[in-house]
Amino acid sequence: MNAVIALMAQLVHLALVAVAAPAVASGLVWLDARLAGRTGPPLMQPVRELIRLSRKIPAVPENTSPVFVLGPSVGLAAIIAAAALVPSFSLGMALSPLADGLVVVSLLTIARIAACLTALDIGTAASGRAAEARTALAILAEPGLLLVVFALALMGGGFNLDQIIGQQRDGLLLPASASAVALACLLTLAFVDASAALPDLAAECSGIDLALSRAAGWLRTVVWINLLGALFLPIGMAGPFAGPLGWLLAILAWALKLAAATLGLALARTFLGRPGRQGLSNLLGITALIALLATLIALSGVGSA
């Protein structure tokens, strides 16, 4: 029975994430436009574009290998797998034993690698430059993210996300200062991921491949928001056996968090702008140093506990 409930929670979570991804993407585009004083596209525009793209006949450049066809699918699959592991509204989902923080980070890395390999397989200057820029940024961003996960694991006693979130819900994720510093890092990384003004990796793709790449980008944003919400604001999250009413309330709380995060992201993008490559590099360097500080605080905090 417990397994059935956990499986149901997992399926509901996946369905919610699938719905939330285009909603957040649409909301971000619309909010960006409104905050810039423009009317903005209709809310359903990104979804319509996805449908339009999927109906187009995809063009496959000469000399490409099967990697070009498989890359977008593998990238989207890795992001879906990461999204399935990061809890949204409920703990104790069917896949929660697999939800290791390091694994989630590596799945995000696999998704990026798949997109970069697709770009390199085309063999054009623009796609190569895009892959180089994205990788160079990731070399700076991923250490910060891993360090945040390590600091949280130090406080939570393990890398499992459910375990860390459970302790955060019960107020046991101490010291709070380390938690706050880690939150600052994760917010910065999420902002950089959603705002980096980098060349499009999927610029040379078309049709369904481009649609898959776009969908992967949307899902990535939702994964970031879920990570932030679950790790640092687990208010309203349902326990493993909360029942239908508990789930409903938790879904409402999650929707609120999603809306707040979307608004916050749009505000940050509008008022902070989109930093250039050197700016991004500096920002990520500071983030890594702050993550190191969080790790040190966590280490000393655990030591004194």
Add this chain to the structure above:
Amino acid sequence: MSDPFLLLLLCLIVAVLLLGAIGAVRPDRGLPRAAAILCGGGAVLTALMLLFRADPAALSQAVALPPLTSRVLADAVNLPFLFALLLSGAIMLAVTPSWPRALTVGGLALAILGDGVVPIGVGLTVASLGLWRAALDDRPSQRLPSSLIPSPLVPSLLVLAVPAVMLWFGIAAPTTAAAMGPGFAAIRAAPADGLRAAFSAGLALAAAAAVLAPVWRPPAGSGPERDLAIPAALYLLTRLLIDLPGPMTQAWWGFALLLTGAATAVIQGWRAAGAPALADGIGSLVRLHAGLAIAALGACVIARAADLPEAAAFGLSAAMLAVLGTMPTGIIATAMAALIADSAGTDRLARLGALIQTMPVGATIMAAALLGLAAVPPGTGFASLWLLFETLLHTPRTGGLFAQIPIALTAACASAAFALAAASAFRIAGIALLGRPRTARAAGAVEIRRMPMVVLATATALATVMGLLPGLTLRALAHPLIIGLTGVDLDTRLRWASLSATATSPGYATLPILALVLLVTGGVILSTRRYRAATRRSTVWTDGQPASPALPFGDPMAQSAGTGFRPALPKVFPAALIRFPPRPSARAEYAEDRSSPLASSQRSGRRVRLPSARRLSARGGLWAMLLSLSVLLLATAVLGPSGP
């Protein structure tokens, strides 16, 4: 029961050495291949001894001088390292046969099998001779880079100096004598004092550093055999810093290892992300993982000193997974790089491309090996990194904030190594295997021959299985070592396809994660299949520029050459403190480039001054090496009292 196995193992290793020596006199490609078969047999025999938990066995043989009793030993500590070395050696000798490599493998195997300082010193010297001769192969001038000159001398000197210098200072003379005669068991059983232990640790660190020196700073022209020294160096560290000191282990040894390994991983990762050649990039990736393994051993030492056996067991597991899984994977990639260089005429990334179309099997093997080195699931690299993070999570929290700084720095370096390993491996795959061919020779590359294909495909399959089943790999090949050195049975935490921190907590499950990703990928492909029913082939878009008839493969500069994957360092980092090394072969590339100022100045007759290394002739080096070995053995014989 295990004595005959040890005798057989010793015979195999001696036969490999003999084949190498015969090859020196009468070069014949058949001899190294025979050595490859012997190494493979040795690897199988070692694996069987580990699988069936053979009892420790020792054989002794007095050599010319009475105190120099040469003993060999097969126990839980050295067998896993020997397995990794022989497996790697078999792959290398089968794919790129040469007699110096046979000598290197045989010498290193003898050093690992040795019980006491004499066979270790002799083995390291023979291995260094092989390394040295291999570096000469591609050097018609018979001149050697200066960085290789001390390689035959320093490791042997340091290893042999442990008992000799202790005798000189009068520290625990009877025990020192025992170190030359009866071997490790006597050292382990002898009463130890802090000074002796610290002195031995310092020498052990120096010996391991000397073994790794030619690996860490590979001279131009040195071959892939240099990476074979990594398992031997890690074995020396394990034996001399973890096994022999026993309760006298001190935490500062671990901190030294931790920081050295972490810094090595980042520096090598940085090199890998910008290496211009296939072999350089792969070599740096292998050394990145070696650095992580050293850091894991350091964490193990710290945990042992703090009497935290479980954390020590995790550290040892991380190091052993790197040795057993990642090192052979690195040798596969290195051997494949050599085959690619043969087939495509170059191993420069900027001149390769589209190898997946011209040599699909070879490219697939290379891609699988790079996945193992990339530190992403389901490769062994990620499993090893995961265990390292778990070890850091469970390291002792004593000593205040000052003692925690190395742990935090190591976590930061391991995180950076993760990002750099992934970026470097995919960079190599993306530039060399994918895209369009950048030169006519790359476009004409042919598939590798059947024999290397079978060897490499089998080895790749084995390495992949090790990555998919990290728990089983450790339980089968390193379990006695972990129990023997830490006293912890990790059976409940090292399951077949998963690793976990405690018996009840979830951890990293390889097969379920792989199944999840494959399931979703399959679902995505199936659900989008109908949208791909009609695809059209299009020409590559070159920003509207017509293709030049002079460049039938397109403008090579229009594709990424892999030079922009390293980021600009943030200005927040103090540049004076972080001085990353330049690309290893930048000078060679500069000299090769006909459009460079160097080439143009040479054409114009102007003299260009470039730094040149001090060199020693091969003959002079050989004499120096033999002379130093004789002096060392003589000094040991004179200083040590008679054996038992």
